[in-house]
Amino acid sequence: MFRKTLKSIKYKDGDLEILDQLLLPAKSEYKKILDVEEGWEAIHNMHVRGAPAIAIVGCLSVAVELYRNSFDSKEEQHDYLTKKFDYLVTARPTAVNLMKEAEILTEYSSEMVVNSELSTEDMRICLIKAIEDLLSKDINDNKAIGTFGADEILNGQDSPCIILTHCNTGSLATADYGTALGVIRTLHERSLIEKVYCTETRPYMQGARLTAYELVYEGIPSTLICDSAVAALFKNAKVTAVVVGADRVAANGDTANKIGTYQIAVLARHHNVPFYVCAPLSSIDFDIKSGLDIVIEERPEKEMAFIGDTRIAAQGITCWNPAFDVTPGSLISGIVTEKGVFQPDKLEDLLPYS
Numbered sequence: 001m002f003r004k005t006l007k008s009i010k011y012k013d014g015d016l017e018i019l020d021q022l023l024l025p026a027k028s029e030y031k032k033i034l035d036v037e038e039g040w041e042a043i044h045n046m047h048v049r050g051a052p053a054i055a056i057v058g059c060l061s062v063a064v065e066l067y068r069n070s071f072d073s074k075e076e077q078h079d080y081l082t083k084k085f086d087y088l089v090t091a092r093p094t095a096v097n098l099m100k101e102a103e104i105l106t107e108y109s110s111e112m113v114v115n116s117e118l119s120t121e122d123m124r125i126c127l128i129k130a131i132e133d134l135l136s137k138d139i140n141d142n143k144a145i146g147t148f149g150a151d152e153i154l155n156g157q158d159s160p161c162i163i164l165t166h167c168n169t170g171s172l173a174t175a176d177y178g179t180a181l182g183v184i185r186t187l188h189e190r191s192l193i194e195k196v197y198c199t200e201t202r203p204y205m206q207g208a209r210l211t212a213y214e215l216v217y218e219g220i221p222s223t224l225i226c227d228s229a230v231a232a233l234f235k236n237a238k239v240t241a242v243v244v245g246a247d248r249v250a251a252n253g254d255t256a257n258k259i260g261t262y263q264i265a266v267l268a269r270h271h272n273v274p275f276y277v278c279a280p281l282s283s284i285d286f287d288i289k290s291g292l293d294i295v296i297e298e299r300p301e302k303e304m305a306f307i308g309d310t311r312i313a314a315q316g317i318t319c320w321n322p323a324f325d326v327t328p329g330s331l332i333s334g335i336v337t338e339k340g341v342f343q344p345d346k347l348e349d350l351l352p353y354s
């Protein structure tokens with residue numbers, strides 16, 4: 001039976017299942033992830049997507065293996081972990097969250113190797129626990145983003161808001177609650193959403209398939225628009241703010257997010273609508289100076305030229321299908337994180353937390 005759910009990740013004691021987002025909204029089916037290879041495949045082929053969910057599922061696929069493996073030494077366990085993460089981070093190149101969590105966990109592992117008070121088995125248990133903790137941390141971070149973002153948009157007022165969002169940044173893209181959609185959820189909890197507009201988000205349709213599904217599920221007043229209707233929307237409706245997520249934020253605030261984000265930011269600036277990026281600290285990459293250095297994933301032509309099995313593009317045409325674009329920091333009104341709202345050119349204030 002088709003039971004609706006927004007739970008993207010189910011995990012308990014080494015058993016991992018993900019809601020297969022390729023099937024939504026028609027079917028709500030979970031897919032078991034039995035090892036790191038299956039985790040890589042689920043991320044690469046977008047059964048699970050959204051930067052935080054990618055990171056959590058990647059890491060949990062390592063926990064699944066750690067659960068059933070034992071190691072002869074701490075060094076062996078550390079090498080194993082390093083190899084698994086080196087492989088996992090190749091699944092999709094743009095979102096930085098998985099790379100950052102991999103770095104943190106590998107660092108933690110190398111500290112345990114030299115800690116003589118810990119046995120090989122202690123190290124295995126600590127690693128599993130650190131990975132499992134990512135689930136609750138993500139939810140707490142998202143709730144903080146929701147509060148900071150809602151307060152920023154309301155700016156001390158309590159007038160109902162009209163919000164535009166792009167792609168999917170909700171429960172399905174995270175452990176639960178969401179980043180930009182978390183801000184929308186918080187505003188809705190305060191009964192301050194007049195309307196949410198969500199874009200279809202061609203070509204993968206995260207907006208039409210996933211965000212629309214979440215908004216309807218939650219009973220949030222909402223309307224779907226074509227990606228090409230954004231300028232007309234700004235002209236016709238008094239949009240309070242745009243909220244979007246991020247796959248990677250460079251040190252200068254330039255932000256890679258779903259293709260189409262940049263043009264929305266340009267239009268928002270033209271129409272004087274505040275444009276917010278909502279993302280956890282794990283999306284900020286201080287090693288990258290500007291958006292010019294962000295690798296943009298290009299997806300297969302098939303995802304653009306076909307809807308399901310039906311070809312919609314003329315036979316013989318070539319397709320350019322970048323999954324993300326980069327919005328310059330200068331077009332962003334604020335970056336909403338779990339530590340507060342920061343100006344794109346003041347991200348260094350976040351360095352002590354990262």
Ligand SMILES: CSC[C@@H](O)[C@@H](O)C(=O)COP(=O)(O)O
Pocket residue numbers: 049050051052095166167168169170173174178179180206244245246247257258259323
């Ligand atoms: C909280 S999700 C933030 C971003 O990952 C999201 O906006 C996005 O661009 C998702 O892209 P996707 O290609 O669906 O993984």
